[in-house]
Amino acid sequence: MRPVFIIAAVWLSACAAFADITAEEVELRAHEVGKSLRCVVCQNQSIDESDAPLAADMRRLVRVQIADGKTNQEVIDFMRVQYGDYVLLKPPVQGNTLVLWLAPLGLVLLALGWPAISGRKRIDPQVEPLTSEEAGQLKKALKDENS
Amino acid sequence: MKPAALLPLGVFLVLTGFFAFGLTKDPTQIKTQMTNRPVPNFTLSSLEDALVVHTQDDLRGRVSLVNVFGSWCAPCAIEHPNIVEIGKQDVVRLVGVNWRDDRAAGQDWLERLGDPYDIVLFDDLSLLAIGMGVTGAPESYIVDKSGVVRYKHVGIVTPQIWRDTLLPIVNDLKKSPI
Numbered sequence: 001m002r003p004v005f006i007i008a009a010v011w012l013s014a015c016a017a018f019a020d021i022t023a024e025e026v027e028l029r030a031h032e033v034g035k036s037l038r039c040v041v042c043q044n045q046s047i048d049e050s051d052a053p054l055a056a057d058m059r060r061l062v063r064v065q066i067a068d069g070k071t072n073q074e075v076i077d078f079m080r081v082q083y084g085d086y087v088l089l090k091p092p093v094q095g096n097t098l099v100l101w102l103a104p105l106g107l108v109l110l111a112l113g114w115p116a117i118s119g120r121k122r123i124d125p126q127v128e129p130l131t132s133e134e135a136g137q138l139k140k141a142l143k144d145e146n147s
Numbered sequence: 148m149k150p151a152a153l154l155p156l157g158v159f160l161v162l163t164g165f166f167a168f169g170l171t172k173d174p175t176q177i178k179t180q181m182t183n184r185p186v187p188n189f190t191l192s193s194l195e196d197a198l199v200v201h202t203q204d205d206l207r208g209r210v211s212l213v214n215v216f217g218s219w220c221a222p223c224a225i226e227h228p229n230i231v232e233i234g235k236q237d238v239v240r241l242v243g244v245n246w247r248d249d250r251a252a253g254q255d256w257l258e259r260l261g262d263p264y265d266i267v268l269f270d271d272l273s274l275l276a277i278g279m280g281v282t283g284a285p286e287s288y289i290v291d292k293s294g295v296v297r298y299k300h301v302g303i304v305t306p307q308i309w310r311d312t313l314l315p316i317v318n319d320l321k322k323s324p325i
Contacts, residue, residue: 040282041282041283053247054247054273054276054277054281054282054283057247057272057273057276057277058273058277060272061273061274061277079277081184082181082277082278082279082280083280083282084280099165107158110154110158117151117154118151118152119151
């Protein structure tokens with residue numbers, strides 16, 4: 001019988017610890033979540049840094065949901081249901097954003113592979129050594145200039 | 148000229164095409180995600196009486212026009228006579244959402260401009276508003292008999308928008324059995 005009690009006791013205390021999320025923890029995670037959510041009325045500001053009243057209400061809702069034991073991702077998913085992908089500051093990798101995500105990589109590869117693709121060859125200068133006659137002319141020309 | 152030489156130009160044109168397309172979109176118009184989703188669960192007091200509680204179940208049974216407003220919202224005051232007019236036609240249940248407002252200010256506003264609503268929910272903390280994906284006021288939603296959002300209109304409901312867009316949707320939804 002005793003092991004059952006111990007297991008139950010451990011289980012219950014674990015639950016209590018999980019539910020008793022500290023205020024600092026809520027605050028910390030709310031900031032984390034807030035930074036990844038776009039303020040829907042001010043554009044290109046996260047709700048964490050926006051002064052808009054709606055952003056303030058969204059921050060409050062984020063805190064309430066975190067205190068309720070939801071994970072960060074669950075809170076973000078909740079906002080995404082109402083406001084769509086627009087509310088995410090970092091666009092998710094999916095069909096309509098593939099171009100966005102892959103284009104930079106494609107451009108880098110294109111740039112690196114450009115010499116091969118363009119088919120242009122580097123021109124190696126074929127320089128023949130001066131003949132003794134030319135060397136003499138050069139020497140003379142330099143001498144004239146210096147004098 | 149080798150065809151590969153045209154590649155940079157091609158990349159440039161494709162990018163320009165994307166950006167040109169992007170310019171035609173209005174970033175303030177967020178496509179609603181709520182269409183064909185049930186109204187989220189809520190528990191809000193009535194604007195009139197803090198002790199009267201409404202829930203999502205109060206949006207069932209009849210087709211509803213849910214109108215988000217606030218006494219602080221200037222366009223709402225311009226829109227309000229149109230809502231009052233819709234109320235007189237008695238073709239749809241009118242549900243007001245008094246959003247981010249002060250209770251007394253909201254009550255006073257309706258007293259001055261007229262109260263066409265069957266129910267007015269007091270949502271000072273944006274609990275329902277965020278659940279519905281509200282981005283500003285005024286906004287109006289058409290909710291069917293089963294409590295599912297069927298249409299969202301951002302901005303003032305003009306008599307023309309009501310007659311040409313919203314009323315036909317309401318009439319369609321009234322015909323459906325559920």
